[in-house]
Amino acid sequence: MLSLEDFKASLTLPSPVEPFFPKWKGAEKVSLFVKRDDAIHPIMSGNKWRKLSNALHTSLPKAIVSFGGGFSNHLHALGFICFKLGIPFTAIIRGDYSATPSPMIKDLIQWQTHIEYVDRITYKKRSDSAYLNELKLQFPDAIIIPEGGSQAQALQGIKDMVDEIEVDFDFIVAPVASGATLAGIVNALKTFNTGSIKNASPTPQRKAIGVGVLKGEGYLESLVEQFLPDSPRREVQQNIPAGERSKIPDRNQGEQHWHINHDYHFGGYAKTPIELQTFCCEFNNTMPFKIEPVYSGKAFWAVKDLLAKGAFNDGARIIILHTGGLQGAR
Structure with missing residues (x-):
């Protein structure tokens, strides 16, 4: 770590x-x-580092939750840095890749990411306040980072x-x-x-x-x-x-x-x-x-x-x- x-x-x-x-x-x-x-x-390159760099401070979050597809560069970069920094990470992934994980998902598994596969209907709620409140109750110690790392x-x-x-x-x-x-x-x-x-x-x-x-x-x-x-x-x-x-x-x-x-x-x-x-x-x-x-x-x-x-x-x-x-x- x-x-x-x-x-x-x-x-x-x-x-x-x-x-x-x-x-x-x-x-x-x-x-x-x-x-x-x-x-x-x-691995941690491009705009993924740029967009995440100011979400990570000396006082690191206790856990992180974020969203993406089965080949997401954002989840890949976030999973890697969480693994390196010892931050528990949950990736909410659109679609069920459990039988045929993509190369990105295989990396996340290696980096000890907790993966939750959701259907497209659930995934569409990723910006809904009610759904985000449910996630906050499920992961009370985590910060929730939007899809792609796109936040202020x-x-x-x-x-x-x-x-x-x-x-x-x-x-x-x-x-x-x-x-x-x-x-x-x-x-x-x-x-x-x-x-x-x-x-x-x-x-x-x-x-x-x-x-x-x-x-x-x-x-x-x-x-x-x-x-x-x-x-x-x-x-x-x-x-x-x-x-x-x-x-x-x-x-x-x-x-x-x-x-x-x-x-x-x-x-x-x-x-x-x-x-x-x-x-x-x-x-x-x-x-x-x-x-x-x-x-x-x-x-x-x-x-x-x-x-x-x-x-x-x-x-x-x-x-x-x-x-x-x-x-x-x-």
Whole structure:
């Protein structure tokens, strides 16, 4: 069992920001960088560490309960850190995998996680106050962390990620599923300090682009907005004709500072058609780091396609956030 400080010492923080030089059409007209949050730790990496880091303090919780599917990166990361810190952990998993546990569930079992399989009807109640009160009675000493780690505390961890960036940029691109990562980026950009950046440009508004990894126009925006109560929606993709969605707002239009592009979900969450699988396979065979098709693969595909369509201004500086989660590709 490790102390929290010893565990933090095993992490690579700040994570690196690396120049990225793919041979993609249009890539030569912009400057690309990757924020390598996948490099934080082999298991506890990406936005999962960022979203959980501020839920874990010196005074550790006595127990933790959380939710996810059978391949959940969130449950995988949370199960690992709970095992390392000696925190009893209960994973409430959608669907019964007891006969055929996924690789993620096999890891949780090895890490002494208590697993409760629930049907889809029960799982849909994961945000209902009555159901959460039942869980509090069942697990009186536990804190309950929402699915995906998406809670208000997560935003500070994402802000920490943005604050680590020491290269100037106009856009930061990230996959979107539960909304907290994009919300944290949006909040961080409001107060982004360029003091540590050499020759920082007077960009009036750096912008965040979310890549929806599931079908959810309007729904994904609402997930982000629940964490941005004082910020009206700047640009909602459902109000833009489909043929116009590839166009990125000009970086001098300061008021439109975030939006979600819904053109790259490939049919829904965890839908990975052969063209996406092929793209990820070729990427992994030629690039200095790996991606997976559920989150990062869709984000990198989106950037490739948007570049080919001329959606970014020439000279734009673009950071792609690698949110980790490679284990989910198993």
